[in-house]
Amino acid sequence: MRPASALLAPALLAATTASVLAFPVTVESCNRQVTFEAPPTRAVSNDVNLTEMMLALGLADSMAGYTGVSEWVKLDERLRESTGALPELSPDYPTKEVLLGADADFYFAGWNYGMRVGGEVTPDTLAAFGIKVYELTESCIHIMEKPKASMEDMYNDLLNLGRIFGVEERAEALIADYRQELADFIASLPTAQTAPKVFVYDSGEAKPFTAGRYAIPTALIEAAGGINIMDDVESSWLEVGWEPVIARNPDVVVIVNYGQVTAEEKITFMRENAAFKDIPAVVNDRFVVLDYVEATPGPRNIEAIKRLAAAFLPS
Structure with missing residues (x-):
């Protein structure tokens, strides 16, 4: 009987050999250097956008499963298929027992994307069980200083996963495709006279949860030709008061669609609240909806930019 390697097509065998020879590899994860002696084989991703990053790279066969989706969002048809x-x-966020029960050897998550600072599931607590962690770049602001959000955050994660x-x-080919698609789209946009002021409405009625300087919607809005009205807020996703939203007078409101409160219900809340009646976005009915998987770092960010740009065009 031939050895198993002899059954592989020559190209696949060469790729497999090259992959093995490339190890060990060391990547930067927030403020840590993490070394991998071999590719993980029992990986777990948390949240729908991080899971889609793994799937976009064709890594399903190296995964034990995913976590943190159905408590917040539902898989759409594309993701169910993938x-x-x-x-x-x-x-929801997994416990250590969940990851150990899955015999996980790798956890792709982020701060407030499957891990909490000081929580029971962190890179330090999982290291004792041989589970290595790679942290979502956007989320690093919770434990260290970093530049404002940009598309480079998402590209960086894809390259490191690769x-x-x-x-x-x-990974490099996928990133090159994204860069070219985005560059071509931006070049096709008409020159705007004034960048629209944009408010990201994630959730909350007493106080809205929104995106600050370090959350990826800031980068998406800028690429689409707008300005996040909370760009000067030195935070990622956060709760603010309605007063600064009203004072900053947004031209467009971006609704993040997920959870038990529907996008239409969020829009109705703003339309029917007397406090918002003079906000240009409400007066002119300029609302644009992004699904959660589009408004968080991941492969659908380019689609999100295109939808935002269309909504920003003067009517």
């Missing part, structure tokens, strides 16, 4: 038989190990799993060329 996840295939992958199980959801926990509807290196971790031995598919760096695949």
Whole structure:
């Protein structure tokens, strides 16, 4: 009987050999250097956008499952097709027991994307069990200083995942495609006279939850030709008062669609609240809806920019 390697097509065998020879690899994860002696084989991702990053790189066969989706959002048709038989190990943030029960060797998550500062699931607590962690770049602001959000955050995560799993060329090609698609789209946009002022309405009625300087919607809005009215707020996703929203007079409101309160219900709340009646976005009915998976770092960010740009065009 031939050895198993002899059954591989020559190109696949060469790629496999090259992948093995590329290790060990070291990547920067927030303020840590993490070394991988070999590609993970029992990876777990938390949240719908991080899971889609893994799937975009063709890493389903290296995954034990995903967590943190159904408590907040539902998989759309594209994601249901991509996840295939992958199980959801926990509807919310996983516990250590969930990850150990899945025999996980890798956890792709972020601060407030599956981990909490001081919580029971962190890179330090999982290290004792041989589970290595890569942290979502956008989320690093919770534990260190970093530049404001940009598309480079998402590209950085894809490239690092490519290196971790031995598919760096695949990651580079995907990033190059995203860069070109975005550059071509931006070049096609008409020159705007005035950048619209934009408010991101995630959730909350007494106080809105929104995106500050370090959250990816700031980068999406800027790429689409607008300005996030909370760009000067030195935070990522945060709760603010309605007073500064009203004072900053947004031209457009971006609704993040997820959770039990629908996008239409959020729009109705703003339309029917007398406090917002003079806000240009409400007066002119300029609302644009982004699904959660589009408004968080991931492969659908380019689509989100295109939808925002269309909404920013003068009517």
